[in-house]
Amino acid sequence: MSSFIYSKLPQVGTTIFTVMSQLAATHNAVNLGQGFPDFPMSAELIACVTKAMQDGANQYTHMNGLPLLREQLCQKMEHLYGTPLHANDHITITPGGTYAIYTAITALLQPGDEVIVFEPCYDSYLPNIIINGGIPVTIALNANDYSIPWDEVNDKITTKTKLIIINSPHNPTGAVLQASDLQQLEAIVAQKGIFVLSDEVYEHLIFDGIAHQSVCRYPNLLQHSMAVFSFGKTYHCTGWKLGYCISTNEQWMQEFRKVHQFNVFSCNTPMQAGLAAYLQHPDAYLTLGTQMQAHRDYFQQLMQSTPLQALPSYGSYFQCYSYAHLSDMPDKEAAVYLTEQYGVATIPVSAFYANGTDNKVLRFCFAKQFATLERAVARLNDLQF
Numbered sequence: 098m099s100s101f102i103y104s105k106l107p108q109v110g111t112t113i114f115t116v117m118s119q120l121a122a123t124h125n126a127v128n129l130g131q132g133f134p135d136f137p138m139s140a141e142l143i144a145c146v147t148k149a150m151q152d153g154a155n156q157y158t159h160m161n162g163l164p165l166l167r168e169q170l171c172q173k174m175e176h177l178y179g180t181p182l183h184a185n186d187h188i189t190i191t192p193g194g195t196y197a198i199y200t201a202i203t204a205l206l207q208p209g210d211e212v213i214v215f216e217p218c219y220d221s222y223l224p225n226i227i228i229n230g231g232i233p234v235t236i237a238l239n240a241n242d243y244s245i246p247w248d249e250v251n252d253k254i255t256t257k258t259k260l261i262i263i264n265s266p267h268n269p270t271g272a273v274l275q276a277s278d279l280q281q282l283e284a285i286v287a288q289k290g291i292f293v294l295s296d297e298v299y300e301h302l303i304f305d306g307i308a309h310q311s312v313c314r315y316p317n318l319l320q321h322s323m324a325v326f327s328f329g330k331t332y333h334c335t336g337w338k339l340g341y342c343i344s345t346n347e348q349w350m351q352e353f354r355k356v357h358q359f360n361v362f363s364c365n366t367p368m369q370a371g372l373a374a375y376l377q378h379p380d381a382y383l384t385l386g387t388q389m390q391a392h393r394d395y396f397q398q399l400m401q402s403t404p405l406q407a408l409p410s411y412g413s414y415f416q417c418y419s420y421a422h423l424s425d426m427p428d429k430e431a432a433v434y435l436t437e438q439y440g441v442a443t444i445p446v447s448a449f450y451a452n453g454t455d456n457k458v459l460r461f462c463f464a465k466q467f468a469t470l471e472r473a474v475a476r477l478n479d480l481q482f
């Protein structure tokens with residue numbers, strides 16, 4: 098008898114991030130594709146983790162996360178966003194933001210539930226919905242400024258709508274949600290009994306003095322929401338894969354923890370202990386937006402010497418550029434062309450749409466040392482399609 102595996106994700110291949118990073122390596126290109134910083138993380142945080150290991154914090158810790166770390170995060174969130182949180186009930190430490198997103202969706206969805214997703218979007222959302230038998234209902238963000246078309250959201254809500262996923266600051270566009278967006282969402286959620294998954298992994302990477310609109314600022318909304326955060330993005334250590342999620346909906350959090358319990362059980366103990374110690378220095382995250390804004394500004398200034406057209410970026414690691422005025426080449430081909438011919442790797446933004454919508458836009462990661470940005474842009478100065 099032959100055995101056969103029926104794929105739960107038949108449409109899924111290797112992610113564009115892996116494809117472009119491999120192509121970058123093959124062509125010795127400057128990799129502005131994948132979203133990770135190339136500058137060193139804090140030596141002090143590394144010392145905190147080393148000390149935790151030396152002090153013996155090397156065994157399993159509490160399945161919901163090291164209690165001291167959860168306490169400190171609740172204080173931090175209350176200080177930043179004003180909503181009181183309880184470390185026992187409202188926060189769970191996870192092995193990264195992506196895991197928290199998957200687990201939140203798995204805990205919530207029943208087969209046939211509809212989930213509203215705004216495109217372009219981080220590429221894990223749709224497979225996470227599909228593998229759980231959910232039905233993604235995609236809505237394109239407004240073309241001019243990547244804002245949410247709220248009229249269309251209201252039109253697309255049905256009796257099966259269970260969840261809306263938001264992401265601010267936004268990957269891949271760098272757009273940010275405003276207070277009015279959160280207020281609209283709060284009204285919808287209250288009326289229709291829908292849940293919200295709020296991907297806030299770039300919460301501190303926000304520029305131009307804009308205040309991050311966390312769902313944690315809105316106590317009524319937070320009752321229906323799960324917010325997801327990533328230490329990797331906050332402390333320049335994406336390889337650590339550690340994050341956390343927050344919800345005051347205790348039922349959702351309990352269901353989350355049931356899935357979590359049998360998937361990973363608990364997360365890296367010394368890193369949690371090190372982070373708990375390092376959280377005593379709020380400047381590390383409070384100055385992050387200003388630091389990263391300097392990289393965005395420098396990159397934008399350098400890129401003015403190229404024929405590419407900048408789209409606005411108010412947060413995240415990313416800045417999108419349009420080449421629609423220069424060529425009709427599909428963006429996946431354009432990304433390969435820039436890597437092979439000019440030695441600069443980017444990500445084609447069509448990869449962030451289920452149907453591959455191609456507006457001739459490429460995503461660049463500016464979370465790089467100034468010298469890396471200079472090297473990349475020097476190669477693009479004489480760009481021609």
Ligand SMILES: Cc1ncc(COP(=O)(O)O)c(C=O)c1O
Pocket residue numbers: 132192193194195196219264267268296298326327328329330335338339340
């Ligand atoms: C929007 C978004 N959400 C979640 C993540 C994942 O975060 P983590 O590395 O902590 O899993 C990323 C990483 O690129 C991201 O861009």
